[in-house]
Amino acid sequence: MVSGPLTDRTAIVGIGQTKFGKGVPESELELACMAISAALDDCGIAPSEVDGLASYTMEQNREVDVARSVGLGDITWFSQIGFGGGAGCGVVGQAAMAIVTGQAEIVVAWRARKRAAATSRPWAQIERRVGEQFQWSRPFGLLRPVDEIAMLTRRYMHEYGATRDHLANVAIAARKHANRNPAATMYEKPLTRDDYMNARWISEPLCLFDNCLETDGALAVVITSAARARDLPHPPAYVHAFAQSIPTQHQTMTNYFNDDPLRGPAWVCADKLWATSELRPDDIAVAQLYDAFSPLIILSLEGYGFCKRGEGGPFTDDGAIELGGRLPVNTSGAGMSEAYVHGFNLITEGVRQVRGTSTAQVEGAGNCLVTSGEGVPTSALILRK
Amino acid sequence: MPEFLLPLLEGDEASPFWQGCARGELLVQACEACGRRRMPPRPMCPYCRSTRRRFEPTSGRGTIWSFVVPHPPLLPAYSELAPYNVIVVALDEDPTIRFVGNLVAAPDADINSVDPATIEIGAPVEVVFQPVGDATFPRWVLR
Numbered sequence: 001m002v003s004g005p006l007t008d009r010t011a012i013v014g015i016g017q018t019k020f021g022k023g024v025p026e027s028e029l030e031l032a033c034m035a036i037s038a039a040l041d042d043c044g045i046a047p048s049e050v051d052g053l054a055s056y057t058m059e060q061n062r063e064v065d066v067a068r069s070v071g072l073g074d075i076t077w078f079s080q081i082g083f084g085g086g087a088g089c090g091v092v093g094q095a096a097m098a099i100v101t102g103q104a105e106i107v108v109a110w111r112a113r114k115r116a117a118a119t120s121r122p123w124a125q126i127e128r129r130v131g132e133q134f135q136w137s138r139p140f141g142l143l144r145p146v147d148e149i150a151m152l153t154r155r156y157m158h159e160y161g162a163t164r165d166h167l168a169n170v171a172i173a174a175r176k177h178a179n180r181n182p183a184a185t186m187y188e189k190p191l192t193r194d195d196y197m198n199a200r201w202i203s204e205p206l207c208l209f210d211n212c213l214e215t216d217g218a219l220a221v222v223i224t225s226a227a228r229a230r231d232l233p234h235p236p237a238y239v240h241a242f243a244q245s246i247p248t249q250h251q252t253m254t255n256y257f258n259d260d261p262l263r264g265p266a267w268v269c270a271d272k273l274w275a276t277s278e279l280r281p282d283d284i285a286v287a288q289l290y291d292a293f294s295p296l297i298i299l300s301l302e303g304y305g306f307c308k309r310g311e312g313g314p315f316t317d318d319g320a321i322e323l324g325g326r327l328p329v330n331t332s333g334a335g336m337s338e339a340y341v342h343g344f345n346l347i348t349e350g351v352r353q354v355r356g357t358s359t360a361q362v363e364g365a366g367n368c369l370v371t372s373g374e375g376v377p378t379s380a381l382i383l384r385k
Numbered sequence: 386m387p388e389f390l391l392p393l394l395e396g397d398e399a400s401p402f403w404q405g406c407a408r409g410e411l412l413v414q415a416c417e418a419c420g421r422r423r424m425p426p427r428p429m430c431p432y433c434r435s436t437r438r439r440f441e442p443t444s445g446r447g448t449i450w451s452f453v454v455p456h457p458p459l460l461p462a463y464s465e466l467a468p469y470n471v472i473v474v475a476l477d478e479d480p481t482i483r484f485v486g487n488l489v490a491a492p493d494a495d496i497n498s499v500d501p502a503t504i505e506i507g508a509p510v511e512v513v514f515q516p517v518g519d520a521t522f523p524r525w526v527l528r
């Protein structure tokens with residue numbers, strides 16, 4: 001038995017989301033308020049009871065504006081976490097810490113995002129003069145996140161023999177799951193291996209279908225103590241374990257400068273996560289792995305200990321990460337086929353799996369691993385019944 | 386000349402690197418206390434915590450560690466040349482010292498001058514320098 005002060009002491013009790021789309025008329029603030037309102041309705045908690053707020057540093061809506069719009073009560077704890085897609089599970093985990101330490105009783109965590117917003121496509125808005133980290137890559141035409149991850153992917157394929165078929169396995173699994181999820185952007189759009197192999201390049205070796213979607217939308221969750229959670233309408237999704245990581249000598253995204261660039265933040269995050277959990281990788285029923293790009297799934301399968309280094313590609317063969325496979329991954333369609341909202345939909349889908357209400361439900365799933373961005377300072381959660 | 390992104394030639398921790406490029410030298414930051422090299426540059430040595438630092442010459446020779454071939458949508462100057470290559474080079478004398486750059490067919494050739502199908506990880510390369518705007522960029526040719 002391994003447990004710590006956070007183990008199963010808090011739970012996600014409410015989830016909410018807006019529709020996902022492109023060019024939606026609502027502002028980011030309106031989207032955030034709609035998702036938070038839906039999450040509060042989901043658990044039957046009044047806005048006036050909320051006393052904590054958590055989100056991403058890249059979130060453009062300020063706590064004061066959200067709280068005044070939704071009619072929240074007196075806020076006694078608020079926090080933001082950096083590094084974009086690496087933040088999501090950290091937002092929930094730090095909310096759990098705030099609850100366990102008594103700084104708040106009911107925390108709302110959220111992410112709202114529009115493609116046209118200041119934080120969207122930051123690579124397309126950069127100044128002509130670049131300093132600090134990105135002067136070592138962007139002047140040479142390594143401009144976008146996809147280029148940065150493609151560089152690691154090519155090296156990974158070279159070292160371990162992974163192939164485009166493995167990357168296709170990831171894209172196809174996500175799409176099959178999205179095809180069961182009416183809320184998913186790609187609900188009605190199947191994806192074949194031929195479609196994948198014939199798709200246009202974005203940054204070789206990555207093609208269009210190795211990339212996540214671009215989405216307007218918002219999601220929110222409500223987190224409270226385990227004691228309070230037991231009185232609420234849905235089965236609680238307990239925060240069983242939580243970890244964050246910045247590995248030694250890590251540089252976010254363009255992590256090409258240390259001894260072992262392919263050993264990303266997932267490894268350190270996993271060590272901490274498993275050290276505070278009663279569960280082992282073999283016990284995990286279903287996983288929501290951060291998928292801004294398909295190779296991140298393969299790296300995460302290795303980092304979180306589902307297979308050895310270099311075996312993440314073959315792990316995805318024979319439908320292993322599809323519903324019915326050895327480890328169903330990204331059962332809502334996730335960033336690649338449901339919506340890309342900096343990975344927050346991975347958290348809500350993890351809750352649905354634990355509740356038993358996913359549209360790609362893993363039968364009897366008692367737990368779910370959820371991870372945030374690989375290749376950046378990251379975080380992860382284990383949710384369980 | 387297309388509008389490439391440019392580094393800060395003065396006032397940045399790394400400005401001496403770019404000034405070295407203008408003189409035809411590929412420099413790397415090193416600690417004056419313990420002598421160890423580090424890339425990218427930073428104000429404190431992660432090995433001994435000294436803030437005494439200098440830039441010193443490298444061999445300018447290495448091997449291709451990885452590469453990508455970006456396609457549009459890209460910033461306009463880069464879109465014009467796409468598909469082009471971007472490589473990471475590991476230095477011969479210390480393969481953990483790496484530089485992002487481009488493989489070119491000749492010292493004055495564009496970043497799309499090499500057929501991407503011919504690029505191989507492990508290929509030996511050496512640095513050349515090209516003026517870009519008011520800066521000088523390191524590029525790489527096969528050796």
Ligand SMILES: [Zn+2]
Nearest residue numbers: 416419430433
């Ligand atoms: Zn030193």
